[in-house]
Amino acid sequence: MEFELGLGYDQLEIGMKASFSKTITETDVILFAGITGDFNPVHVNEEFARMTPFGKRIAHGGLPQSLIAPVLGTKLPGLGTIALEITTKFRAPTYFGDTITATAEIIEKMEEKKRVRLRLLWTNQRGETVGTGEAVVIPPPKF
Secondary structure, eight states, rough: OOOOOOOOOOGGOOOOOOEEEEEHHHHHHHHHHHHOOOOOHHHOOOOHHHHHHHHSSOOOTTHHHTTTTHHHHHHOOTTOOOEEEEEEEEEEEBBBOOOOOOOEEEEEETTTTTTEEEEEEEEEETOEEEEEEEEEEEOOOOO
């Protein structure tokens, strides 16, 4: 089986961007709860969630956060990328039915170890920021 690796360190430039979008469904939230073991009722119990400041169920923060994985691992830098560090600041809740766009932009190339720092942004369909952060990755090797 052959794979076409993503962009190597020397092919990357500051300012390059890539994104991935997905609509978050109730099924996604229930599956995420099962995978992680996080059955916090704010995510899975509508009656409980109505009593919270959100007024209804919200997705786990890690669910929209995880949408950065297909950006880093398949688009920028792409296949073969190794994530070393990802930080996230959650800015707003993600509700069932929200379409989240995860975007990564290269902001720094670290020559000594051939690593790349990317600015991360998560927005919903209304253009509201639901999260911000950074990632440090090792781009795929180029032979």
